[in-house]
Amino acid sequence: xxxxxxxxxxxxxxxxxIRNLQARDIRFPTSLGAHGSDAMHTDPxxxxxxVVIYTERDVEGHGLTFTLGRGTEIVVQxxxxxxxxxxxKDAAEIFQNFGAFWRQLTSESQLRWxxxxxxxxxxxxxxxxxxxxxxxxxxxxxPVWKLLVDMEPETLVRAIDFRYxxxxxxxxxxxxxxxxxxxxxxxxxxxxxxIGYPAYTTxxxxxxxxxxxxxxxxxxxxxEGFTAFKVKVGQNLEDDKRRCAMVREVIGWDKVLMxxxxxxxxxxxxxxxxxxxAEFKPLWIEEPTSPDDVLGxxxxxxxxxxxxxxxxxxxxxxxxxxxxxxxxxxxxxFCQIDSCRIGGVNEILSxxxxxxxxxxPVCPHAGGVxxxxxxxxxxxxxxxxLSGTKENRVVExxxxxxxxxxxxxxVKRAHYQVPIVPGYSTKLKPASAEAYEYPNGSKWQEMxxxxxxxxxxxxxxxx
Amino acid sequence: xxxxxxxxxxxxxxxxxIRNLQARDIRFPTSLGAHGSDAMHTDPxxxxxxVVIYTERDVEGHGLTFTLGRGTEIVVQxxxxxxxxxxxKDAAEIFQNFGAFWRQLTSESQLRWxxxxxxxxxxxxxxxxxxxxxxxxxxxxxPVWKLLVDMEPETLVRAIDFRYxxxxxxxxxxxxxxxxxxxxxxxxxxxxxxIGYPAYTTxxxxxxxxxxxxxxxxxxxxxEGFTAFKVKVGQNLEDDKRRCAMVREVIGWDKVLMxxxxxxxxxxxxxxxxxxxAEFKPLWIEEPTSPDDVLGxxxxxxxxxxxxxxxxxxxxxxxxxxxxxxxxxxxxxFCQIDSCRIGGVNEILSxxxxxxxxxxPVCPHAGGVxxxxxxxxxxxxxxxxLSGTKENRVVExxxxxxxxxxxxxxVKRAHYQVPIVPGYSTKLKPASAEAYEYPNGSKWQEMxxxxxxxxxxxxxxxx
Numbered sequence: 001x002x003x004x005x006x007x008x009x010x011x012x013x014x015x016x017x018i019r020n021l022q023a024r025d026i027r028f029p030t031s032l033g034a035h036g037s038d039a040m041h042t043d044p045x046x047x048x049x050x051v052v053i054y055t056e057r058d059v060e061g062h063g064l065t066f067t068l069g070r071g072t073e074i075v076v077q078x079x080x081x082x083x084x085x086x087x088x089k090d091a092a093e094i095f096q097n098f099g100a101f102w103r104q105l106t107s108e109s110q111l112r113w114x115x116x117x118x119x120x121x122x123x124x125x126x127x128x129x130x131x132x133x134x135x136x137x138x139x140x141x142x143p144v145w146k147l148l149v150d151m152e153p154e155t156l157v158r159a160i161d162f163r164y165x166x167x168x169x170x171x172x173x174x175x176x177x178x179x180x181x182x183x184x185x186x187x188x189x190x191x192x193x194x195i196g197y198p199a200y201t202t203x204x205x206x207x208x209x210x211x212x213x214x215x216x217x218x219x220x221x222x223x224e225g226f227t228a229f230k231v232k233v234g235q236n237l238e239d240d241k242r243r244c245a246m247v248r249e250v251i252g253w254d255k256v257l258m259x260x261x262x263x264x265x266x267x268x269x270x271x272x273x274x275x276x277x278a279e280f281k282p283l284w285i286e287e288p289t290s291p292d293d294v295l296g297x298x299x300x301x302x303x304x305x306x307x308x309x310x311x312x313x314x315x316x317x318x319x320x321x322x323x324x325x326x327x328x329x330x331x332x333x334f335c336q337i338d339s340c341r342i343g344g345v346n347e348i349l350s351x352x353x354x355x356x357x358x359x360x361p362v363c364p365h366a367g368g369v370x371x372x373x374x375x376x377x378x379x380x381x382x383x384x385x386l387s388g389t390k391e392n393r394v395v396e397x398x399x400x401x402x403x404x405x406x407x408x409x410x411v412k413r414a415h416y417q418v419p420i421v422p423g424y425s426t427k428l429k430p431a432s433a434e435a436y437e438y439p440n441g442s443k444w445q446e447m448x449x450x451x452x453x454x455x456x457x458x459x460x461x462x463x
Numbered sequence: 464x465x466x467x468x469x470x471x472x473x474x475x476x477x478x479x480x481i482r483n484l485q486a487r488d489i490r491f492p493t494s495l496g497a498h499g500s501d502a503m504h505t506d507p508x509x510x511x512x513x514v515v516i517y518t519e520r521d522v523e524g525h526g527l528t529f530t531l532g533r534g535t536e537i538v539v540q541x542x543x544x545x546x547x548x549x550x551x552k553d554a555a556e557i558f559q560n561f562g563a564f565w566r567q568l569t570s571e572s573q574l575r576w577x578x579x580x581x582x583x584x585x586x587x588x589x590x591x592x593x594x595x596x597x598x599x600x601x602x603x604x605x606p607v608w609k610l611l612v613d614m615e616p617e618t619l620v621r622a623i624d625f626r627y628x629x630x631x632x633x634x635x636x637x638x639x640x641x642x643x644x645x646x647x648x649x650x651x652x653x654x655x656x657x658i659g660y661p662a663y664t665t666x667x668x669x670x671x672x673x674x675x676x677x678x679x680x681x682x683x684x685x686x687e688g689f690t691a692f693k694v695k696v697g698q699n700l701e702d703d704k705r706r707c708a709m710v711r712e713v714i715g716w717d718k719v720l721m722x723x724x725x726x727x728x729x730x731x732x733x734x735x736x737x738x739x740x741a742e743f744k745p746l747w748i749e750e751p752t753s754p755d756d757v758l759g760x761x762x763x764x765x766x767x768x769x770x771x772x773x774x775x776x777x778x779x780x781x782x783x784x785x786x787x788x789x790x791x792x793x794x795x796x797f798c799q800i801d802s803c804r805i806g807g808v809n810e811i812l813s814x815x816x817x818x819x820x821x822x823x824p825v826c827p828h829a830g831g832v833x834x835x836x837x838x839x840x841x842x843x844x845x846x847x848x849l850s851g852t853k854e855n856r857v858v859e860x861x862x863x864x865x866x867x868x869x870x871x872x873x874v875k876r877a878h879y880q881v882p883i884v885p886g887y888s889t890k891l892k893p894a895s896a897e898a899y900e901y902p903n904g905s906k907w908q909e910m911x912x913x914x915x916x917x918x919x920x921x922x923x924x925x926x
Contacts, residue, residue: 042572070544070573074583077540077922081533084924109505110533116726116754118781119582120537164753167730167762263579267630290627291579292784294757295791299630318581318781321755328758459540461547 016091016139020054021128023079025072026064026428027438028369028401029447034208035400036068036367039234039264042208045069046401047438048340048369049076049124050428051131055091059138062427063131065123065340066368072438073460078124082111086128095136098159102129102346106161118318122343129344130374134424143419144345145377149189149384153178160350164321168328174353181388188384196415197379198228198390199397200256202367204247205231211246218250225414227255228394230286234261237276244280253281258312260286267296271303278304284312284334291316297331312336315365319343323351327358334392338365339374345424352382361391367398372409373425376416404432479554479602483517484591486542488535489527489891490901491832491864492910497671498863499531499830502697502727505671508532509864510901511832512539512587513891514594518554522601525890526594528586528803529831535901536923541587545574549591558599561622565592565809569624581781585806592807593837597887606882607808608840612652612847616641623813627784631791637816644851651847659878660842661691661853662860663719665830667710668694674709681713688877691719691857693749697727700739707743716744721775723749730759734766741767747775747797754779760794775799778828782806786814790821797855801828802837808887815845824854830861835872836888839879867895 027047030036036044047069053061067075085105094101105125106117115121137144148156157174204217218229231247233240240259247257259282265273270288277285285304289296291313301311314336317323323342326332335355337348355362362382364375372395379395387393395416402408406427410417419425435443439456448455490510493499499507510532516524530538548568557564568588569580578584600607611619620637667680681692694710696703703722710720722745728736733751740748748767752759754776764774777799780786786805789795798818800811818825825845827838835858842858850856858879865871869890873880882888898906902919911918 040570040572040575044573044576066576068573068576070571071541071577071584074537074541074544075577078534078537078583080922080924081537084920087924107503108533109503110507110531112503113507113531114534114538114583114586116779118755119584120541120577121534121582123577164729164756164759166732167759266627269629290784292581292782293627293788295788296627296630296784316579319755321753321759325756325758457547459543461543461550 015057017056018053018087018089018091019056021079021083021086022052022054023076023083023127024050024052024433025076025438026050026369026433026436027069027072027444028404028436029443029453030400031069032452034206037206037208038232038260038262039207040262041068046369047072049079049127050433051079051127053086053131053135055135059135061131061133061135061138063127063129063134063344063424064370064426065127065130066371067123070460074120075123075127078120079127082108082121082124082128091132091135091139094132096155098346099161102159102343103161103163105129106343117321117343122319123340125343126340129346130339130424130426133345134426137423141422143377143422144424145380145419148377148381149185156349159346160353161346162350165324165350165354168324169350169353169357173357177353177356178385181386184388185384188388192380192383193418196412196417197376197383198394199226199411199414199416200228200230200258200394201226202230202260202396202398204229205243207232207235211243214243214246215250218247222251222255227414228258228283229255230258230260230396232262233259233277234264234273237273240277244277244282248280257282258284258286261288263287263290263316265289267293267299270300274300274304274309275307278307278309282309284310286312286336287315292318292322294322294325294329294331297326298329301330301333310334312363314338315341317341320347320350320354324354327354327360332360335360335362336365337362337375337378339371339378345378348378352378352386356386361393362387363393364395366396367400369401370405370426372397372402372416373405373407376409377419377424380418404428404436478520480519481516481550481552481554482519484542484546484549485515485517486539486546486590487513487896488539488901489513489832489896489899490532490535490907491867491899492906492916493863494532495915497669500669500671501695501723501725502670503725504531509832510535512542512590513896514542514590516549516594516598518598522598524594524596524598524601526590526592526597526807526887527833527889528590528593529834530586533923537583538586538590541583542590545571545584545587545591554595554598554602557595559618561809562624565622565806566624566626568592569806580784580806585782586803588806589803592809593802593887593889596808597889600886604885606840606885607887608843608882611840611844612648619812622809623816624809625813628787628813628817631787632813632816632820636820640816640819641848644849647851648847651851655843655846656881659875659880660839660846661857662689662874662877662879663691663693663721663857664689665693665723665859665861667692668706670695670698677706677709678713681710685714685718690877691721691746693721693723693859695725696722696740697724697736700736703740707740707745711743720745721747721749724751726750726753726779728752730756730762733763737767737772738770741770741772745772747773749775749799750778755781755785757785757788757792757794760789761792764793764796773797775826777801779804783810783813783817787817790817790823795823798823798825799828800825800838800841802834802841808841811841815841815849819849824856825850826856827858829859830863832864833868833889835860835865835879836868836870839872840882840887843881867891867899
């Protein structure tokens with residue numbers, strides 16, 4: 001494959017050698033407030049495995065993958081085990097042929113056995129790759145969405161590993177799609193800078209919240225201009241009906257309601273349960289069953305289509321091969337990419353191309369730690385350069401953990417505002433990283449002292 | 464769910480408290496001989512994450528999950544992180560309602576995010592669960608196949624978590640299947656003890672072997688009574704043709720040839736390449752493409768059916784939900800369960816039930832470290848209690864690493880002989896475990912000293 005320089009700022013192979021990569025276990029004690037609680041994840045401590053890439057120059061890359069607390073130490077171990085594939089490499093060379101590097105990372109001949117391209121090793125890949133994109137943005141002095149928007153189509157396509165997806169999209173097709181969508185780019189970028197990208201809120205409907213809190217939050221977000229609201233369901237049908245009715249009462253019937261079961265049901269149960277909730281006119285049912293069950297989702301989609309309910313999934317879809325099948329099979333009417341689950345920006349780009357090809361709108365999953373910060377860049381790229389439309393598209397927004405980031409997401413009038421600081425918006429405030437590093441950070445030590453959480457056993461058998 | 468005692472040897476809750484669980488990183492330097500080399504895994508060091516469960520009585524459980532070397536430390540970390548869900552539990556209670564315990568292990572509300580039920584955490588689950596079955600066998604003084612054969616159907620079905628698979632098989636159906644197949648059990652068990660279960664060999668066709676070695680090994684295994692031979696393909700078409708022709712020349716056309724691509728191709732490429740190899744009349748093409756691509760395998764199966772070539776896959780199929788879809792879709796004509804990839808005996812049993820229901824023969828994957836030792840138990844259970852037939856069924860056999868086990872697999876006249884020692888045949892010889900523990904075992908220290916392998920960096924960034 002031909003190599004070419006990406007920018008004029010430096011010649012290939014000069015001056016951006018990666019000298020170190022550090023992985024840290026950062027956990028926020030969100031379980032104390034039932035924030036993020038759903039049918040399957042009853043007590044999450046929103047956390048991340050946080051990567052900093054140091055170069056020989058005065059520029060760093062920051063990246064992360066989101067986790068729910070326990071197990072973050074396993075992802076950190078995986079990042080450490082993979083670090084030797086990154087340290088010593090020239091980042092400028094990586095960026096020129098990023099897809100080839102991505103394949104090296106994900107296809108290491110011994111390590112791939114314990115994936116491949118799924119679970120812990122793929123989350124570790126995401127954290128590393130996200131840090132590399134942050135670094136690239138900083139080197140180019142652009143936020144990642146703008147880096148992507150300005151990138152030569154050939155360079156962008158070369159960032160993608162098309163292995164296993166050429167039956168849906170080839171590099172040549174991807175290139176043609178970008179070139180075809182080039183018309184109108186400037187107008188869309190200008191409009192995006194003016195208005196932003198529409199968001200919906202999940203803040204109103206965590207399972208652990210009381211009725212009063214739900215109503216209060218609905219009113220608050222409605223007043224802020226939100227028009228789409230998501231509610232967690234699946235633990236108790238009568239309770240779900242009560243909550244959906246309550247939300248509809250506050251938001252009215254002209255607004256959009258989505259419901260989210262977080263994988264609690266089997267296939268037939270999904271269909272039966274959603275028939276009971278159809279009266280509340282949800283736009284979609286999210287994650288009705290196993291995130292691996294393509295054929296199950298296709299069956300559910302078929303059954304719910306006459307009721308006007310679509311199926312949304314993707315936040316736990318483990319790689320592009322699963323996404324490919326969800327898109328091929330009609331098992332997904334809304335494609336919910338996540339910025340940390342699959343192997344970083346490169347693999348997510350491949351999903352955008354497949355979704356465009358097969359005509360499925362992408363509505364990213366966000367929330368957690370840093371997901372909003374990252375995913376806004378991707379969706380803005382898609383709008384300007386690929387899909388060219390916001391129709392049927394909206395990005396999840398959860399107003400949590402943003403205070404720990406140096407350049408947090410800005411949502412105004414229910415729209416994500418374009419990030420302007422160079423990079424991928426992934427840098428944690430040093431004070432937050434220090435305080436919440438598990439288990440030695442000052443906040444954790446304080447909570448252990450007070451008996452709010454037990455001190456963990458050695459590395460970390462503690463539960 | 465009703466609880467009942469499994470055996471008469473003890474009352475529930477008495478006397479089998481698990482007091483500790485230890486995980487070790489054991490690696491054998493097989494890359495030195497190109498043993499196990501294939502199109503995707505060019506230099507494997509066959510390894511395992513090895514678990515020992517200690518109880519308050521004088522009985523231990525030994526279990527493992529197979530790995531290829533690098534990354535084993537990540538699986539060991541995952542086992543350590545999960546150990547608190549096991550330590551302190553009463554094993555006798557676990558066994559009485561094993562499916563419920565299995566769900567606890569795989570659905571831990573924070574940890575499941577980094578799976579769920581796939582990759583590193585699921586390999587760790589397999590190692591732990593396999594050790595529990597070994598313990599159960601020892602407590603009952605039976606090899607695991609016989610433990611399963613003699614088990615009350617209700618207890619066996621209660622060991623399975625049916626979440627996400629009830630659209631194919633329910634607990635009630637599974638129970639009925641066992642009861643229906645009960646007739647003839649004694650005769651089949653007696654026959655199995657006399658003759659054993661048929662094996663095929665993969666020993667003849669690793670990609671790293673020379674032509675002379677391949678021919679010599681074909682002749683050797685032919686003389687031992689083997690009638691089915693598997694060859695690795697996929698790196699170079701002309702080389703594949705030469706190797707297949709060579710093997711056919713030695714084994715003749717009345718014997719069975721299988722070919723294995725280890726995921727090297729895309730969907731269309733799989734079809735094109737196999738059309739070129741059809742002249743050698745392979746029974747199956749194994750792992751033509753991504754192990755996650757159900758629809759891709761279905762397409763390949765359709766295209767190759769007229770050529771008389773089936774598709775086999777499963778060794779990297781990450782859980783029962785993927786198996787369900789492969790079986791539902793016609794993407795798998797031979798179901799290759801693996802004893803360590805999905806979550807241990809419990810989940811594999813669910814695959815046997817689905818395969819039986821949907822009429823697909825199970826031909827287990829084996830080789831590696833301990834896979835032959837474990838999988839023989841499962842296939843023998845299936846023959847005696849469920850499928851009741853050996854038709855179209857055969858178990859892989861690779862004659863490597865058996866010398867490290869206290870009770871290695873015995874294959875005579877190309878048939879696995881029934882294991883007679885209580886447990887799951889999973890105990891490593893203490894001397895082997897000591898010598899090959901990575902990186903501090905005596906053999907590894909010796910190889911580092913001689914410069915045969917580099918000393919690893921701290922935990923283990925070394926590559």
